[in-house]
Each structure stands twice: as structure tokens, then as C-alpha cells.
Amino acid sequence: MKLQVSEIRTREVLGWKGLHLLHYDLSSCSQKVRILMDELGIDYRSHPINLMRDEQRTEWYLGINPRGLVPVLVHDGEVHIESNDIIEYLDRRFAVPGSSLLPATEAEQQQMRELMALEDRLHTDLRTVTFTYLAPDPSDHAPQLTDDQFGYIGRLHQACTLLNETLKDRPYLLGERMTLADISWFIALYRLNLAGYPLQQHPELKAGFERLAARPAFRKQVAAGPLAIRLAGSVYRRVNRLLRRSLPRDYAHWDSARKHSTS
Ligand SMILES: N[C@@H](CCC(=O)N[C@@H](CS)C(=O)NCC(=O)O)C(=O)O
Structure with missing residues (x-):
């Protein structure tokens, strides 16, 4: 799910270029996205958000994901949330021919x-x-x-x-x-x-x-x-x-x- 620009209060991310993943090592939803990125060989910049220190609830993070959950993907300033949507988005944008994990029909x-x-x-x-x-x-x-x-x-x-x-x-x-x-x-x-x-x-x-x-x-x-x-x-x-x-x-x-x- 792509957030509207008006929903993004932490405006600095609008200027981030390339792929950025905000995630936590031990979070299952973050693991899901990292597995897909590894499987497809997609490079990204990692931004750890420590759930044990409640970093997902800081004003800075809530300004990126108002739900206060990881993971978040920022791609060229666009913010995507929801791990299942993120992996489908990544596959559609970055899978090279023959590597896609989407079914054919x-x-x-x-x-x-x-x-x-x-x-x-x-x-x-x-x-x-x-x-x-x-x-x-x-x-x-x-x-x-x-x-x-x-x-x-x-x-x-x-x-x-x-x-x-x-x-x-x-x-x-x-x-x-x-x-x-x-x-x-x-x-x-x-x-x-x-x-x-x-x-x-x-x-x-x-x-x-x-x-x-x-x-x-x-x-x-x-x-x-x-x-x-x-x-x-x-x-x-x-x-x-x-x-x-x-x-x-x-x-x-x-x-x-x-x-x-x-x-
Ligand atoms: N439906 C969301 C669920 C995300 C979610 O629940 N993330 C957990 C980690 S797996 C989280 O950020 N928890 C922090 C909290 O609840 O404060 C997704 O698939 O991305």
C-alpha cells in the first residue's frame, strides 16, 4: 500500500533516492521482505528500527508509517507499507525475466x-x-x-x-x-x-x-x-x-x- 504524500509527515524521506527498508531483524514481517529481496538479489539501504526500544513509536517513525509498524519500504521518495503489498511491489518492479515469484495467470x-x-x-x-x-x-x-x-x-x-x-x-x-x-x-x-x-x-x-x-x-x-x-x-x-x-x-x-x- 502506497501512502499519499499528504500522509507523510517526516518529509525528509520524500527526498530519499533508491530503495530503503525500515525494518527490525527479528520481526517476522521484516524477515518476509528481506527473504524476497535476497531471493531476487535486490540491493537496498537498511534502516534498523529497534522494536525493543519502541523506535516504531517515535514521532519521526510515525511520520513515515502512522500505524507504527515495520516494515516500511521507501522507493525514490515513495512510501510503501504492509509487507505482503511490499513484496508484490518489489517483485513487479525488480524481478528480472525468469526470476519473478508471481504466478503466471x-x-x-x-x-x-x-x-x-x-x-x-x-x-x-x-x-x-x-x-x-x-x-x-x-x-x-x-x-x-x-x-x-x-x-x-x-x-x-x-x-x-x-x-x-x-x-x-x-x-x-x-x-x-x-x-x-x-x-x-x-x-x-x-x-x-x-x-x-x-x-x-x-x-x-x-x-x-x-x-x-x-x-x-x-x-x-x-x-x-x-x-x-x-x-x-x-x-x-x-x-x-x-x-x-x-x-x-x-x-x-x-x-x-x-x-x-x-x-
Ligand atoms: N500487516 C502488517 C503487520 C506489521 C506488524 O505487525 N509488524 C510488527 C512486527 S512483525 C510490528 O511492527 N510491531 C510493533 C508494534 O506492534 O508496536 C504487515 O504485514 O506489514
């Missing part, structure tokens, strides 16, 4: 966008997974668990079931070739897998995920970030799983409640 492109829109709709649930199982959220916008305690598990399970069905007769979501939808879903699955979601319940999806995880661009971008933070994250994750909240355990509760209610 308009109908397939529409299917691809629908799968990407589903990933985007589930981003709040993914956020719940992140801040329940993987990282403490120091901000005031941590997800609150409500009566619909495990609703996020149900919705994620339903999406994984759909993707698993789709992958039964093909290696990638749209067929024989990797497309933007595979990148988009990969970063969500990476998070789920890290949190201990039982991907083995969806064998075709697990195989598809592992195929993508072996690609250098994917491996590199999900491993980005300072070692100290990654190590601290790994310790937090393990201790949390042992002593507080565990996704495998919550999934098992959700699953048994579901089976009970349908028996």
Missing part, C-alpha cells in the same frame, strides 16, 4: 493474494503466540487472553489444515514453482514451529516448510539479529515452556476439548 495471482491475505489476518494470532510462548512483551499492547482462550490455536490449526490440503498434490502453494505466498506463510510457520506448534499434524505442510527452510535466503533471514538477544530468547523460550506456558501443552488441551465437544 491473473487467476493464480488472485489465489496467491487470498492465501497472503489469510496470513495477514492471522497476524494477531501469531502475535499472541509470540508474546505467550516466545518473548515477554514490555509494551502496553500485549495480547490479552479472553474467554476465547485458545481461539488463536483453533484458527491457526484451521489455516494449517487448509495449507496442508493445498500441498497434497504440489510442492508449493500455487503449484510447481515457489511464489510470494510461500514466503509469506513461511515466516508465520517459522514462528509457530519455534513456539512448539505440532507441525507434524500437517505432514505435507511440514515437508513444504522444511523445503523452504533449507534455502539460503530463508535460513539467513530468520537467523538475523544480535547473538545476545537470540540467546536470551532461546533461554526465555525454554524456561517459559517448562514453568509457565507451553504451546504443545495448550494445543493438547485445545485438541482434547475439541474432540470432547464433537463426540
